[in-house]
Each structure stands twice: as C-alpha cells, then as structure tokens.
Amino acid sequence: MGIEFGYMSLVRVKSVLLMAGATFALVLFAQLLELQGFKSLSSLFSAGKIELRQDSFIYHNSSSNSTYPSVLDAANINVADLVSTVAEVSDEMVNGVSNVKGDSYPENIKKFGDTSNDDDLDPEDELPSNDELELNNNTQVLGVSKDNSSKQENPPEFELPVLNDTSKSDFSPGHDIVIGPAASPPLNLLSLTNSPENLETNPGNDVNSTALSTSRMGKDAEDLFTKNESPKIQKVGLSNAVNDSSVSSIPATKERVKEPKRMVVSISNMNDMLLSSYASYKAVKPRWSSAVDRELRNVKSMIENAATIEKDSQFDVSLYRNFSAFKRSYELMEQILKVYVYAEGERPIFHQPPLKGIYASEGWFMKQLKSNKRFLTKNMNKAHLFYLPFSSRELEIALYVPNSHSRDNLIRRLSDYVNTVKAKYDSWNRTDGADHFLVACHDWAPAETRKIMANCIRSLCNTDLKEGFQFGKDVALPETYVRSPQNPLRQLGGKPxxxxxxxxxxxxxxxxxxxxxxxxxxxxxxxxxxxxxxxxxxxxxxxxxxxxxxxxxxxxxxxxxxxxxxxxxxxxxxxxxxxxxxxxxxxxxxxxxxxxxxxxxxxxxxxxxxxxxxxxxxxxxxxxxxxxxxxxxxxLWHSRPVKYDVFNMILHSIWHNRVFRT
Missing domain, CATH: 3.40.50.2000 (Glycogen Phosphorylase B;)
Incomplete structure (x- = not known):
C-alpha cells in the first residue's frame, strides 16, 4: 500500500511539472507573438506617418489629437543640426490628413457665402490641399512609417541651366550631418539645402542677401557653413518604435549622407534668363497659317518699337522692366485680343473653381474672363488664345484618392480632356497647343501639366525653376488669399x-x-x-x-x-x-x-x-x-475687373508670351 501510494504521488508530481512546463512554453510563445505583433502594428498603424521624397527628413507628431507637425525647441538645436538635403514636397497634406487646421474633403469645405471673420489667420490655414509627402530609396526618417508602399515619384526630366559663376558657397556636398537626440519632440523637417550657390554677381543698388559678405554673419552662421567640420547625422530606422513624448531613448546609427550639389539661381540671373529666352526661343510652326498669326507679328513689331515714356502721371516707371513696352502691349491687348473658352468639361473640375482661399486666383480669373465681352469670342478663327477652363484645386478634390500616393488618375483626366478637344476641334492640332493656356494655383499643377500640356502657356502659382517653369512661355501667377468673395478688398492697406x-x-x-x-x-x-x-x-x-x-x-x-x-x-x-x-x-x-x-x-x-x-x-x-x-x-481683385488690376495683369502676361512666341 505504501509503495502504491508513493508511485501515485510520483505520477502526480510529474503531471504537475509537465503542466507547468507546458504553461511556461505557451506563455513564452504568446509573448513572442505579442512582441512581433507590436512591431507590426507599430509599423502599420502609427498615427504619425512619414513619407518623403528627394532625400528629406521629416517628423509628424504621432499624437492622435494633433494634426500639426512637432517642432523642436530652438534652444535644443545646434546650428549644424539644421543642415540636410532639400525636401521637395508639395504643400499642405499628408495621407489625407491636413497639416493645417480646417482642411477636409468637399463636404466640409467652407462655402462661398461663408463670410466668417478669418482675416487674422495664417493664409495657408484656409483651404489647404490634400497632398502627400513621398519617400525615396535614399531617405532615412525620424519616426515610424505606416507602411512601405509609398510610390516613388520620378525626378524632374530637366536640369537648371549652368550659369557662369565665380562666387562659390562656403560649404560643399558630402558632409555628414548630425541631428542629435533631444528631450522635446523632433523638428518637423530638419533639412536645409546643401551648398546653395551664390550666383549674384552684380547686385547694383538692389537689395538682396548677396550684397553682404559672410564676415557679417554670427558665429553660429560661420559654423553652419564651415568646410572643415564633419557633422554627423543620427537617423532612426523605420522598425524602431517611437515614444510619443520623446525620442531621446531611440537607438540611432550614424550614416554618411551624400548630398547632390544644388544650383540656386539669383534674381539677377533670372533677369538674364528671361531676356535670353526671347532670343533663343523657336516658335512652334503652325501646320497652316492664319490671319491671327500675321496680326500677332504686327503687334510684336509695334511693341518692340514703342515710343519711349520716361514719366507717367499714373505710374512709377521704375516699377517696370520696360514701361514703354508694357503700356503699349497692354493697350494693344485691350484693342485686339480675343480668347476662345472651351465649353467642354464637367463641373466642378471644369468651369467651377474656388473663389475663396489660397487657390482663389484660378477661380476669380475664370469667373471674370467668362463674363468679359471685350475679350471673348465664339469664333475660333478669330481667337489669339484658347483657354482650358479647369481648376487644379477641384481636380484634386474630385479625383485624388487619400493615401494612394498617386496622381495618375488626375493626369489621366486632363489627358482625356485634351484628347477630346483634339478630336473635336482643329484648334489644338494647328499649333500642338502652343496658343492654348491654363491658369492653375495648386502645387501639383506643374507636374500634372508638364507632359500633356507641354506646349501650352501655363500660368502657375508654383513657379519653381526645378519643377520646369520656362521663361518666355510660362507665366508666374499671383497666389492671392481671398478671405471674402463678397468683398475681396476687405482690410486693404496699412500704416504709413x-x-x-x-x-x-x-x-x-x-x-x-x-x-x-x-x-x-x-x-x-x-x-x-x-x-x-x-x-x-x-x-x-x-x-x-x-x-x-x-x-x-x-x-x-x-x-x-x-x-x-x-x-x-x-x-x-x-x-x-x-x-x-x-x-x-x-x-x-x-x-x-x-x-x-x-x-x-x-x-x-x-x-x-x-x-x-x-x-x-x-x-x-x-x-x-x-x-x-x-x-x-x-x-487686387475687384468685383468687376478694373484697368491694370490683377485679372488684366494675368491676362496681359499670357498675351505677352503669346505675342513673343509667334
């Protein structure tokens, strides 16, 4: 009996030990799964998604209650910490979540009749765009990404012209740059162009930064552009989890960043490029001639031979490159110009642009041109210009898919529109679109129109030379923030x-x-x-x-x-x-x-x-x-166009380029 009891006790002990071992193994397995799952979830569902392009560094606060980028306390940053490569990112939106307040999709956008007192807002808070920041293969990011599916955008298909330059920057590419850990949230975008070249050779009496020598800079500035320093950059791998309140505990590695040398074109060099564009431009030869072409050649001759005006009671002639030519050109525009507006296109992408906010330029121009009897014509044979009446802002609202990181469907829609015009009319085919124009204020407009409207005169708010803006063909469109469509001149003026x-x-x-x-x-x-x-x-x-x-x-x-x-x-x-x-x-x-x-x-x-x-x-x-x-x-925008106002100046710039491309 004693032996039997001892045997049964031993069996029970073994059973207990076996169960304990199995339980311990299950706990270890569950913890392993939980750890792997946490890493995956951290990567997939982080509220602060980061996407960049062109070797940039950006961080967005992962707090679910904030749509604003976190900014590092200035006291915690060294001067050298601020230098990195340029971030070429479109304004206003990350993955369908706005960087600024008040953004939403169409159902929540302020209506035309909303005249709430928003005169004191940052202008870029009013009607931001739904934009994404893209990430390429050469980028390291401070933070955690939701996924790695962001679409890499091809680099521009052009380069800035090489200009004669004897003035070099203090600072050459290939530096290692350090962004050290800090107790406060990291900087929104710790990035500065490496070695922007100073191409200003003859400032004259004009005021710009190149008129001052670097000896006037403070010690911090000298440190920023010192050649012999070798700062490092600490970057966070994409798999690291980020603490919402601090990044000081994040393990980091040092990595050398090779930075492409970027040319900076000064305002004086832009002046030279503009003049040379007229001399070097080769006009698109029309497939067949028309009376309009002959008329424009005569106009060009009259502008070039305009009588010299040294003083004018209405104008300060020093505000203009060539006031005599401008005034003659403007007078001829009022007398001669005829514009044909295509009726094709569904609303709201076509014919219904915004009249309020930071994209209002494209809306007010379209509205005032379509109601202007002086310039409009329904006879294509008499038209000097053909207007493609689409809104780059409404195009984005209607067709951009949040988190898709793709503008292909937007470009496809514009391409379909151009193909419709080409199939229905001979107007486009006569010049391959060289006598057609568009007015677009969205940041994406240069990329969206670069190929399908390559020959068109593009009036753009985003006039970055790196994005393909062409002197002598494209037009720089003013980005006007209209707070009240009923009274666009509200609060005009300031103190003496x-x-x-x-x-x-x-x-x-x-x-x-x-x-x-x-x-x-x-x-x-x-x-x-x-x-x-x-x-x-x-x-x-x-x-x-x-x-x-x-x-x-x-x-x-x-x-x-x-x-x-x-x-x-x-x-x-x-x-x-x-x-x-x-x-x-x-x-x-x-x-x-x-x-x-x-x-x-x-x-x-x-x-x-x-x-x-x-x-x-x-x-x-x-x-x-x-x-x-x-x-x-x-x-200035007026309820009805006024001579020499912004509507007429936009139209004149387009007219001017049309005349000098003939």
Missing amino acids: YSQRRILAFFAGNMHGYLRPILLNYWENKDPDMKIFSLLRKAKGEMTYAQYMKSSKYCICAKGYEVNSPRVVEAIFYECVPVIISDNFVPPFFETLNWESFAVFVLEKDIPNLKSILLSIPKTRYRLMQQRVKRVQQHF
Whole structure:
C-alpha cells in the first residue's frame, strides 16, 4: 500500500511539472507573438506617418489629437543640426490628413457665402490641399512609417541651366550631418539645402542677401557653413518604435549622407534668363497659317518699337522692366485680343473653381474672363488664345484618392480632356497647343501639366525653376488669399512708413524645411524681429493682419513649395516683402522690376537676416514702401475687373508670351 501510494504521488508530481512546463512554453510563445505583433502594428498603424521624397527628413507628431507637425525647441538645436538635403514636397497634406487646421474633403469645405471673420489667420490655414509627402530609396526618417508602399515619384526630366559663376558657397556636398537626440519632440523637417550657390554677381543698388559678405554673419552662421567640420547625422530606422513624448531613448546609427550639389539661381540671373529666352526661343510652326498669326507679328513689331515714356502721371516707371513696352502691349491687348473658352468639361473640375482661399486666383480669373465681352469670342478663327477652363484645386478634390500616393488618375483626366478637344476641334492640332493656356494655383499643377500640356502657356502659382517653369512661355501667377468673395478688398492697406515700428514679421505653420530654421534663429531672439509659428487670437494681443500692417518688412518664407500667399499679402497690407525662397519666379516677372520694391534673401543667409534688413538705408526703405503702394493695384481683385488690376495683369502676361512666341 505504501509503495502504491508513493508511485501515485510520483505520477502526480510529474503531471504537475509537465503542466507547468507546458504553461511556461505557451506563455513564452504568446509573448513572442505579442512582441512581433507590436512591431507590426507599430509599423502599420502609427498615427504619425512619414513619407518623403528627394532625400528629406521629416517628423509628424504621432499624437492622435494633433494634426500639426512637432517642432523642436530652438534652444535644443545646434546650428549644424539644421543642415540636410532639400525636401521637395508639395504643400499642405499628408495621407489625407491636413497639416493645417480646417482642411477636409468637399463636404466640409467652407462655402462661398461663408463670410466668417478669418482675416487674422495664417493664409495657408484656409483651404489647404490634400497632398502627400513621398519617400525615396535614399531617405532615412525620424519616426515610424505606416507602411512601405509609398510610390516613388520620378525626378524632374530637366536640369537648371549652368550659369557662369565665380562666387562659390562656403560649404560643399558630402558632409555628414548630425541631428542629435533631444528631450522635446523632433523638428518637423530638419533639412536645409546643401551648398546653395551664390550666383549674384552684380547686385547694383538692389537689395538682396548677396550684397553682404559672410564676415557679417554670427558665429553660429560661420559654423553652419564651415568646410572643415564633419557633422554627423543620427537617423532612426523605420522598425524602431517611437515614444510619443520623446525620442531621446531611440537607438540611432550614424550614416554618411551624400548630398547632390544644388544650383540656386539669383534674381539677377533670372533677369538674364528671361531676356535670353526671347532670343533663343523657336516658335512652334503652325501646320497652316492664319490671319491671327500675321496680326500677332504686327503687334510684336509695334511693341518692340514703342515710343519711349520716361514719366507717367499714373505710374512709377521704375516699377517696370520696360514701361514703354508694357503700356503699349497692354493697350494693344485691350484693342485686339480675343480668347476662345472651351465649353467642354464637367463641373466642378471644369468651369467651377474656388473663389475663396489660397487657390482663389484660378477661380476669380475664370469667373471674370467668362463674363468679359471685350475679350471673348465664339469664333475660333478669330481667337489669339484658347483657354482650358479647369481648376487644379477641384481636380484634386474630385479625383485624388487619400493615401494612394498617386496622381495618375488626375493626369489621366486632363489627358482625356485634351484628347477630346483634339478630336473635336482643329484648334489644338494647328499649333500642338502652343496658343492654348491654363491658369492653375495648386502645387501639383506643374507636374500634372508638364507632359500633356507641354506646349501650352501655363500660368502657375508654383513657379519653381526645378519643377520646369520656362521663361518666355510660362507665366508666374499671383497666389492671392481671398478671405471674402463678397468683398475681396476687405482690410486693404496699412500704416504709413513712419508708424511701422516692427522691423520684420512672420507667422505661419511649420511647412517644409525652411521655416523651422527661420524660427530657430529668430523666434524670441530679438525684439525687432517678430518671428512666430502660429498666432492665436488673444485679448489685447496684435492680430496677424495688425502685425503686417505695422511692420516694415514682411517675411515671405517658402513652405513645402516655393510659392506663398504672403508675397501678395505683404503688398496688400503695404509691407515690403522679403522673399526667402530659392528659385522662385515672382508674379508678372516679365513686366515688373521686383528688385525695386522687394528684398530677396537666399535661404542660406537666414542667419544674417537682420543685418541684411538693417543695411538698407532709411531713404531706400521709404522709397520701396512707397513703390509697394504704387504696385499694389496690379495685385487686387475687384468685383468687376478694373484697368491694370490683377485679372488684366494675368491676362496681359499670357498675351505677352503669346505675342513673343509667334
């Protein structure tokens, strides 16, 4: 009996041990599965998706309650930490989730009749686009991606022209760059163009950043462009989990980044390129001649031989490249120009563009042209120009699939439209579209129209030379922020120059790589430099519009793309615009002498911004501010077009290029 009891006890002990072992194995297996699942979920469902293109570095806060990019406290960043390669990303949208407030798809967009008081908002908050940031194979990212399915976009099929240059940058490609860990959230886009070349050789009396030597820069700026330094960059692999509140615990590796040398075309070189474009351009020979061609050749001759006008009671002639030619060209446009508008195309992509927000230029132009009896014709044989009446903004709203990272269906829709026109009419086929034009303010418009409308005159807000903008053919379209369609001139004007106490002002979202750098140098650093991220309404505090009306200089720093509504806003509020956006072609470039009323600062010279502005004599500033007030008439929308207003100036730029391409 004792033996039998002992045997049964041994069996029970073995059973217990076996069950315990099996349980332990199951626990280990479950933990392994949970760990793998966590990594997968972290990769697939992270709220802060990151997609980039062109060797850029960006981080979006993974907090589910925030659609704003996180910005690193300026105190935690070294100057050298801010240098990286250029991010070429389209403005305003990441994976269907806006970087700015108030964005949504059509059902939630503010209606035409909404006249809520939004005069004090950052202009890029109003009607942002649904954009994606793309990632290529050469990119390392701070953060975790939802997936690796982002579509790589092909690089541009062109290069900037090589210009004669004897002035080199302080800093050459191939540096290692360090973005060190910090206790606060990482910078939205820790990226700056490597070695932007200073092509300014003859600044003359014009004000721009190249007029100052690098010896005037502070120590931080010298460190930024020192050749002998070898900073490193710490990057986070895509498989690492990110703590929402800090990145200091993320393991990082050092990796050398080979950066392509990027050419920066100065405003003076743009002037030369514009002139050479007229001399070198070879017009598309029509398949058959017409009376219109002969008429335009006569117009060209009359403009070239216009009588010299040295003074004019209505205009400051110094605002123009050639005032005599401009005035004669404008007069001939009013007398002769006829435009045919295609009726084809379904709404809202065609014939129904936005009239409010940052894309309003394309809407107001279409609305006012279609109601203009002077310029319209229904006889194709009499038309000098043919208008393709689509809205780049409505095209994106209607057809872009969130998270698809593809614009193929948008391009296909435009291609189908062109094919319809070609099949139905001979007008396109006569010149292969060279006498056709479009007006588009969306950031994607250059890429969408680059091939299918290659010969057309393209009036674009995004006038980046890297994106294929062509002098002598394409037209720089003003990006105008219309807050009230019923009263587009609301709050027009500002204080006289003697009452503008603030040296410089900027406020806006941290779009792109440049603005965080601007804030790192100047936010809360100098009482004369009112540089902010977002302004919030608070009792007793100055509003966005009040700052612009009270500042001497308004900083127009690029966002994700080179264009910004702040350029026109500065003129609207009679503030001298300071444009910080390399390779940006400003509006009406073929007509206006921008250096007479605006300041151009190279992106690399942000550390020297205050010195540049203070170097401008008071008499020069006063003259520039007066010229801003004089040039303002060319940038204003009216309920009905007014002579020399923005509608007529857009049309004149298109007419001008049509005449000189004949």
